[in-house]
Amino acid sequence: MSPMNIIWMIAMPFIGAAIGLLYIGISRNITARVQNRFGPPPYQNIIDIIKLYSKKTAITHGVMFHLGPVLAITGTISTLMFVPILTGNYPIYLFSFQGDLILLMYIMVFGCLAMALGAGQSGNPNSAIGVSRGLTQMFGYEVPFVIALIILMVRFDTSSVLDIIKAQDTVAHWNIFRSPFSFIAAIAAFLGMMGNKPFDIVFAPAEISSGPPSEYGGKYLALMQTNRGLFAFVKLVLYTDLFLGGAGDFITLILKTFALFLIPLFIGIVNPRFRTEQAMTFFWKWPTAIGVVGLVLVLL
Amino acid sequence: MAALLTKEKETTLYLGPQHPGITGNMMVELKLTGDTIQRAKTHVGYLHRAFEKLMEERLWMQCFPIVCRICVPEPDPNEENLARAIEEIEGREVPERAQYIRVLMLELARITAYLMWMGGQSGSMGLYTMPQWSIGDRDYILDLFEELTGGRVYHMYIWAGGVRRDLPVGFKDRVRKVMDYIESRLVDYDRLLFENAIFLKRAQGIGIIDKEKALEWGVVGPPLRGCGIAHDVRKDEPYEVYDQLDFELITHEGNDVYSRAMVRRKEIEQSIHIIRQVLDKMPSGPIHNPGPNPLKWKVPAGDAYVRTESARGEFGYYVVSDGSLKPRRVHVRGPAYVHGIALLEHLLQGANVADVSFIMNSLGTCPPEIER
Amino acid sequence: MDSKLIKEQEIKRNINNAFRSAEVTVVRRRRISVRFRAGILPAFISYLKEYMGFVHLVMISCVDWLEDNQFELVYHLWSYEEHIHAMIKIRLDRDNAQIKSLSSLWPHAETYEREIHEMFGVDFEGHPGLTDLILEDWSDLPPMRRDFDTRAFVAETFEWRKGREDAQDVRQTISARYGETIPEFKKDK
């Protein structure tokens, strides 16, 4: 392992979190413009996090409550380690030389489950309802997501993300064009994963007062917000790798990930929230149907 | 606080008083199994300021600044009611121009209330763009109020015998302009909210009021008209100059949240229509029929019940005077009193947790007028 | 004028035929007022509801006539068919205020009765739960009674900001109530 790689390994979580938070900040700005107003500065989320870290008190309900956010960000950073970030002349692979899709799929859940455990110990019924909703929705969107991944894996006869990136050498070979069905199914799942508006049933402030994190405050919330930014970044990078042919340098990476980021954002601005079972069954209708068409096509 | 008797294992969930989904400051105590509400109980009284007690200690004229604070989103029906009740007991005539101005105020207030409701209704299901738009647009009307009365929210403009100030120069044009603007925005609102597929999916079939029971349950205003029952105080018992104005009574079949939303949506158009007529027909003349010196103002003994159609339904005042300087009793009947307690508890039974705030907004529950 | 009051007069006749003791007055167009005895109120009201079309209970008001030592309960009913508002006025003895509940006729009457019970101390027989509606842990006189002096209560309970003449040291009363020493407020350093 080269020293460069080790430096990236240490720096990447911070860079990823910063980019993710900046995206969320920009999304707040864009939302504000749609809503006829000015909006906060793009770096507002970073200020929020500094403020949360500098809170003087924080309550804890016990060990799991304390470990929940820590494990969540552990899961996210671990996921980041296995995602190929840049593939150009100066690649950033971290541990992703094996870059296995199934591993990624499962290790992404690690953080979510840890978060749910932490929220569970808070003993707040709102948190429990939120977790119940979140897991239900996860079961919903994982179906189109795995369909999309299986299409890719069968099509390229590999489960390595690196090989999939390599197969998308030109723009015309990007999976968004080569396997559009897979892309549509995956992007539907992406909406659910990002938790933007029609699918923000987990946090639904007007229903269950922000759900699982409702007991979290101060430094714990800061960690969770950092995790949120980083996780958004990880997911965006993964999708870029899978469908947009990866990225050769940081500028391409930022362009591609931001373009992907805009999709759930714009859908979210103008749509209200689903009810839980509606959200779950939504994923099992059109996205799954389209995915199944893709599956049949890939077998032929 | 008299809590519900706890059955052994039902989960208790408190919605409010500190909860983003609650309209104002009240509490709904829910007993859940899963996320289905088995029983619900409304707790009110968090906003009790004892207005009725305070008014017994005030001169008649001093009551006007108090009553408008009873209902915050739409204070004008309160002033209108108190003024008309006093006028009825005294037998005081109101100049016609003042009546037109009152109608103008009431209808503008109705539009502001509906815009506010639109924000609440969509905020309750997470569509935050809608409140940003509609409450922003509401400010144009508040600016008109400010120009006319000096206050954005509380106007203290309608008083016994007429209104306080005449319209400023060019005010009518500005009202017309704002009305044109709001009318043009309605298209956007339709696209964003009323025709949104997810809104339709969530709103239809939720919060159904039994049509047969609606009258008996005391349902009034848009929820009643959302059951397809055409009753409106403006038509049933026309006050001011409503009998000289041409407007439609909106009803919508369906009994659910969606039909209530559609009633309100169409009533905005009707209100704009009324306002335009008022502006056209408004005669010139005095705006106030002055009474005695407020400090020595004694209203003759007697009682009167007056009602006004507010944005949430029938708003009634029962005023009793014993011929002294101060009122004997002013009793306020807010529509939310029935909607927010008995009806809400009934509708929430068997509903989903996700729909509590949704149903509550569709009924237009407004705690300050429940507990006054 | 009289020609406009046909419906009102007819209702007055009908009521008088059924209940002789009811004193019906036609106040104006669309308003009638009925004085009635407390004893058979539920029967009378259900007659109005079932046969006369007064299906809508607008509200129940209570007026405290301290001079007469009486409460006046006013039941406001509205007929959607005839568009007539009826006020049924009942006088109750102030010291022993008791009346039958209407909660079986209208579900929302329950709420009004709870409030009147809380604010005036009127007792409603047959009410499913006369618990607190608005106030919490209220131990004083029912506050809407005329003999409850809100200003005296306020002067005793709350402390005014300096500048008011009637400022009292709240801490004296507190220490008396809880038997504690008076804590000092530490100023900014």
Add this chain to the structure above:
Amino acid sequence: MNTIPLILLLLFGSALLAYFVGKINFVLKVGIALAGLLVSSYFFLTLYGLSEKFIFHLAGFELTWQINSLSWFFGMLIFGLGILVAIYSTVYMRGKERVDFYCFALCTTIASMFGIVVSGDLLSFFFFWEIMTWSSFLLVIYYRYEAQTAGIKYFVMSAIGAYSMLIAILMIYARLGSFSFQALSAGWQGFSLGTQIAIIILFVMAFGVKAAMMPLHTWAPEAYAISPSSFTSLFSGVLSKMGIYGFVLLFYVFSAGKLSASFVDIHGTSLPGYILAWFGALSALIATLIAIVQDDAKKLLAYSSVGQLGYIILGLGLGSSIGVSGALFHAVNHTIFKGMLFLAVGAVFYRTGTRKFSELGGLISRMPYTFFVVLLGIITIAGIPPLSGFGSKWLIYEAIIQKKMVFLAVVTFAASTASFMYCYRLIFGIFLGQRDEKYDDVKEVPWAMRGPMLLLSLFTIYLGFYPYHLLNLIAEVEKTVLGIHPFAYGQSVLFSRFGSVDTMTVMNVVAVVFVIVFVLFSLLYKRSRKVGLKDIHTSGEIPGEEINLHYAIDFYQPFSRGVGAVLKRSADRLYMNFASNMEGLFDMMRYIYTGNGQTYVMYVIVFLAFVLAFSSWLI
């Protein structure tokens, strides 16, 4: 003397001794049982790597008891979990009635299971199979009257399985004149297609009942729920593996991998294997969906067990090396995590006296060790890295995708995602959330109960980052017994044609990141204050003592509503013959299994008549 009969003798002997001598006092009978187990497992360990045979003649039949790598592999599970369960039982069963009876049945069960894995011929296989069924039946009805229905169901289902097996054995004997496995695998090719199908179906029924394969699983939830928890972990962890062992025998020993010759191949798998894989996958999905809505912790685990066994069956059905390795790996994992979870739930039951989620909650601060065990258990059951569950699931997925069975893959993945839901339910319902006042002074269980659970959780961590030794063992089994060329694997790296995963790296990355984050977070921000259980944000209200804030009833109600709607739609097409929807299907199942003993007897008779009629035609 040969070691195999010695072990059997020891086990059966200690069972009888514990029963008769054990009337004297508690320590003696438990001690005898434990000692017997320990000594026999010592002898068993000496058998590692050997392949011994013990042949003797009884009533004119040649009986073979043999040990090879496959038997050793399953024997390892039996003795490993068996000893831990026995240790756990020393405390768990203390003070309960009829402990001698329990010890007897436990030892007999373990002995008969060992007998099954060492059997080299169908006759002794069937003999031990029956002993196992009976002795486990005795344990299922340990709590006599409550266990009636469960016992009857288990018995009838087992009887159906046993008779199917008997008929199959008789069919084989009629054709080959020998009971031995060798003769069978040699003579399999000579069978007609009809005979092959009949034998496979009959054996699949027999093994499917024990392995709780989906349509034959109905006994499992109730039997698991009602039997003593210490035994349940053995029941689910090992006894159900006997069904898996049977499947391994059927597909890789009896038929000796020659099924493809007689049947068509689908995606490179023989038709029976493919169908078996589908059965496994559907078991996994449907059982998982049912597990999600359970309120009883043990029933939840029972359905989860059915689901996880579905994965194993799926892996076996695929037939490729990676699939079979995955299945065997998962079998070990399943033994470990089901052992852990059932023991942990038993520990909770031991302290609180209930298994219902709606009555438990908030025990984390009272039973931290048990919580830790359950936490590791659910992580590995959900197949989340870095624990061992991920390795085996990864192998199975790779196997499916390599074979391009995409729809199978979708079903399997969906089942796996759904398993997150019941995992969370399990840990939340018992350990998280609000605690009932009556459990305020619950204590952690004694070390004799804690020890086995913690030991098992160490195993799952160990296998999570270093599965090398286990994979060696599996490769050995595949090479010597199953005749499959093992797939490539490194010290901690699993390879498939598709990709690879380095479990060591995953574990290291997660561990290092966690330690760094935890240390940084704790060092930089050390001030946080502990607040009480009820000190939560309740919208400003102050809930009284009597208010229940634990959200436990119908935890996944939105899920039930959503799934109900979807299944109703698809079931109309899929299960038209059964019922209009999935619930209807299970209702109908319930209708068949009425719980009335006579009905069951009638079913058995009808079934036997049916089977006999057709078997005569087949023979």
Add this chain to the structure above:
Amino acid sequence: MNDDLDRQNNNIIANWARKHSLWVLAYGTGCGAIEVPPTMTSRYDAERFGITGMATPRQADVLLITGYLAIKTLKRVIRTYEQMQAPKYVIGFGSCTINGGMYWDSYNTIKRLDDYIPVDIFINGCMPRPEGVIDGFIKLQERIARGQAKGWQHYQENLDWYRANQKKVIKNWTMPDYNW
């Protein structure tokens, strides 16, 4: 611990971040709540200043007391305030929080908010216009930047005094202890 607090009070970065990120608890305690939506929405857009609504007290920084407090609400407000994480700020909104305002003789509303919880900024008016509200927030930001908004510290130091005042009006005291 107190040294630690002092050190943090003078931390410029922390105060800068606190200043620019004020999360307001969504609690409409009185009629002033009607002017909060206009403040937050498109016309006045308080989000420019980093002012956002928050659903639960654990996450919020600013408790906005929008007007009079009925005694029943006061109990909930105290509970909510105590559940917030320090540093926390209170804004008294409207004349009625200052001296009773219009409800000076009402038996059910408290007259001086700062007797019961520490107030950092008062905004007067009945009701204050959105401009006034934003001005109040900016004044609060200035105080935070100077490290002067220490109401929560006063609350800790004078807990007895505040408790005594609270107990005077809240008859049935069932509040859990404040553990900061």
